[in-house]
Amino acid sequence: MRFYNFTIIVAIASILTSCGSYLSQPVDFEAPRTGEISETTKRLRSLPEPEEKVVVGVYNFRDLTGQYKPSEVGSTFSTAVTQGATSILVKALEDSGWFTAIERENIGNLLNERNIIRSTRQEYQGGNSSEPQLPPLLYAGILLEGGIVSYDTNIMTGGLGARYLGVGASTQYRQDRVTIYLRAISTSSGKILKNVYISKTILSQALDASLFKYVSFQRLLEAETGFTRNEPVQIAVKEAIEKAVEGLVVEGIEDKIWTPKGGDTIASQLVNDYSLDKEEEELTGLYNRKYIERKYNSALGVSLGASLLSADFSKNYLAPQLTIDYKNHIYRGLALQLSGSVFELNGGAAFTETFGSLGAGLNYTVLPNDKLTPFVQAGAGVLSRLSEIEISDAKSNFFKLQYGLGMEYLITDNLGLKGFATHNITLSDELDYTINGTRDDHYFNFGIGVNFYLGKSNNNN
Incomplete structure (x- = not known):
C-alpha cells in the first residue's frame, strides 16, 4: 500500500x-x-x-x-x-x-533590378544627362x-x-x-x-x-x-x-x-566578462559535465567515522574511528595511498577493544576531471590491539586485506570533502578471542572527512 x-x-x-x-495546452487557433x-x-x-x-x-x-x-x-x-x-x-x-x-545571397536579383531601372530611365527620359545616376552599391x-x-x-x-x-x-x-x-x-x-x-x-x-x-x-x-x-x-x-x-x-x-564606443574601459570589461563565460563553457564537456584540472598531485586526508565488527558474536555495535591517509597520484586518477587508523570494535558486553592499523594500497579516482567523483580503493595492511590483551597467549597482530569505495566533492582547488566505506578482512578468526565456524573475522569502516591537496600537478596527471 x-x-x-x-x-x-x-x-x-x-x-x-x-x-x-x-x-x-492549445485549445484554440492562435494569431500570428x-x-x-x-x-x-x-x-x-x-x-x-x-x-x-x-x-x-x-x-x-x-x-x-x-x-x-x-x-x-x-x-x-x-x-x-x-x-x-x-x-x-x-x-x-x-x-x-x-x-x-x-x-x-540573391545578388543576381538585385543587379537585374538595377539594370531594369537604368533601362527604364534611358527609354522614357530620352537620355537626359541631368537625371541622377543610380548610387553605387556598398561593398x-x-x-x-x-x-x-x-x-x-x-x-x-x-x-x-x-x-x-x-x-x-x-x-x-x-x-x-x-x-x-x-x-x-x-x-x-x-x-x-x-x-x-x-x-x-x-x-x-x-x-x-x-x-x-x-x-x-x-x-x-x-x-x-x-x-x-x-x-x-x-x-x-x-x-x-x-x-x-x-x-x-x-x-x-x-x-x-x-x-x-567608450574606449578601452568598455572594451576591457566586455572582454573580461566574455572570457570568464568562455572559460566556464570550455570546461563543460559534451554531456554538460564540468571538467576541471586538478592542480595538485598529492593529498593529506583526515576523517572521522565508525567501525562495525562482523565476527562470532550476534550483537555488534558501531564504534568510533579516526583515520589519517596520504595519497600521491601516479598516473591520472590512479594514486598510491598510505593510511593509519585508530578505532574501536564493539561486540557488546562480550567484547570491546581498541585497535590501530596501518595500510598501503591503490586509490583510483573514477572521474578525475569532475568536482564530484566516486573513487575505489584496495590494498593490504596490519592491525594491532592497543588495549590490554585479555588472554595472555592470544594473537595481538593481524594481517588484513581491505577494499572500499567512496565519493569526493572538490570544494576548492586544494580542499575536498569525502565519504567512504571499506571492508577489512583479517584472514584470522582470533580477532574477538573466539574461534567459531569457518568464516574469518572482518569489520567495516565508515567515515566522512576532508582531503588537503598539496604539491604541484604533473602534466601526465
Missing part, C-alpha cells in the same frame, strides 16, 4: 514539475506573433555601440550536414535543420548593432562564411518509470546537438580574421501517467494523461548563430579588429 501511494505521488509530482507545459526573444538575443542586443559599423556581406550560410529529419515510420525528405540560416544570421547581425549587412570590407556543420541525434537518451497495481507514470527524454561555425574574412587580403565555433543542445521530453484498476466488481477505471515537449530546431539554430555573432564581436574587440 505504501508503494501504491508512493507511485501516485511520483506521478502527480512529475506532472506538477512540468505544469507549465501541461497547463498551457513576433518571433521569440531568448536570453542570447537579449545579450546580443545589449552589446555596447561600435565606434563605426562594419559593412559585411553574407553570400550563403547554409546547412552543410546534408542530413534529413529522423523518422521512425520510414524515409522522409524533410531536412533536419533549417535551410534559411542566412536570414537568421542577417537578423542576428542587425540585432547586434555592430554590422551593416548588404545583400549578397563589403568583411565576408562572413561558414554554416551548420553538424546535427547529431540521440547523443543522450533515457527515462524513468514505475507501475504498481495498475497505477504508473513514466518520463522519457532525448537530446540532440547542432553545431555551427562562423568565420570573418577580410576582402582586401583574404585573411581569416576570426573563426567561431558554437554548439547547442536540443531537448525532447515526454511524460505520461496512467491508471488501470478495478474499483469494484465489473467496474473498471482507466485514465491516462501526458504530454511531449520538443525544443524547435529553428530556435536552437537561431540561438547558436546569435551566440556566434556575439563571440565574433567580442573576440574582434579583443584582437583590435574593431572598437566600441
Whole structure:
C-alpha cells in the first residue's frame, strides 16, 4: 500500500514539475506573433555601440550536414535543420548593432533590378544627362562564411518509470546537438580574421501517467494523461548563430579588429566578462559535465567515522574511528595511498577493544576531471590491539586485506570533502578471542572527512 501511494505521488509530482507545459495546452487557433526573444538575443542586443559599423556581406550560410529529419515510420525528405540560416544570421547581425549587412545571397536579383531601372530611365527620359545616376552599391570590407556543420541525434537518451497495481507514470527524454561555425574574412587580403565555433543542445521530453484498476466488481477505471515537449530546431539554430555573432564581436574587440564606443574601459570589461563565460563553457564537456584540472598531485586526508565488527558474536555495535591517509597520484586518477587508523570494535558486553592499523594500497579516482567523483580503493595492511590483551597467549597482530569505495566533492582547488566505506578482512578468526565456524573475522569502516591537496600537478596527471 505504501508503494501504491508512493507511485501516485511520483506521478502527480512529475506532472506538477512540468505544469507549465501541461497547463498551457492549445485549445484554440492562435494569431500570428513576433518571433521569440531568448536570453542570447537579449545579450546580443545589449552589446555596447561600435565606434563605426562594419559593412559585411553574407553570400550563403547554409546547412552543410546534408542530413534529413529522423523518422521512425520510414524515409522522409524533410531536412533536419533549417535551410534559411542566412536570414537568421542577417537578423542576428542587425540585432547586434555592430554590422551593416548588404545583400549578397540573391545578388543576381538585385543587379537585374538595377539594370531594369537604368533601362527604364534611358527609354522614357530620352537620355537626359541631368537625371541622377543610380548610387553605387556598398561593398563589403568583411565576408562572413561558414554554416551548420553538424546535427547529431540521440547523443543522450533515457527515462524513468514505475507501475504498481495498475497505477504508473513514466518520463522519457532525448537530446540532440547542432553545431555551427562562423568565420570573418577580410576582402582586401583574404585573411581569416576570426573563426567561431558554437554548439547547442536540443531537448525532447515526454511524460505520461496512467491508471488501470478495478474499483469494484465489473467496474473498471482507466485514465491516462501526458504530454511531449520538443525544443524547435529553428530556435536552437537561431540561438547558436546569435551566440556566434556575439563571440565574433567580442573576440574582434579583443584582437583590435574593431572598437566600441567608450574606449578601452568598455572594451576591457566586455572582454573580461566574455572570457570568464568562455572559460566556464570550455570546461563543460559534451554531456554538460564540468571538467576541471586538478592542480595538485598529492593529498593529506583526515576523517572521522565508525567501525562495525562482523565476527562470532550476534550483537555488534558501531564504534568510533579516526583515520589519517596520504595519497600521491601516479598516473591520472590512479594514486598510491598510505593510511593509519585508530578505532574501536564493539561486540557488546562480550567484547570491546581498541585497535590501530596501518595500510598501503591503490586509490583510483573514477572521474578525475569532475568536482564530484566516486573513487575505489584496495590494498593490504596490519592491525594491532592497543588495549590490554585479555588472554595472555592470544594473537595481538593481524594481517588484513581491505577494499572500499567512496565519493569526493572538490570544494576548492586544494580542499575536498569525502565519504567512504571499506571492508577489512583479517584472514584470522582470533580477532574477538573466539574461534567459531569457518568464516574469518572482518569489520567495516565508515567515515566522512576532508582531503588537503598539496604539491604541484604533473602534466601526465
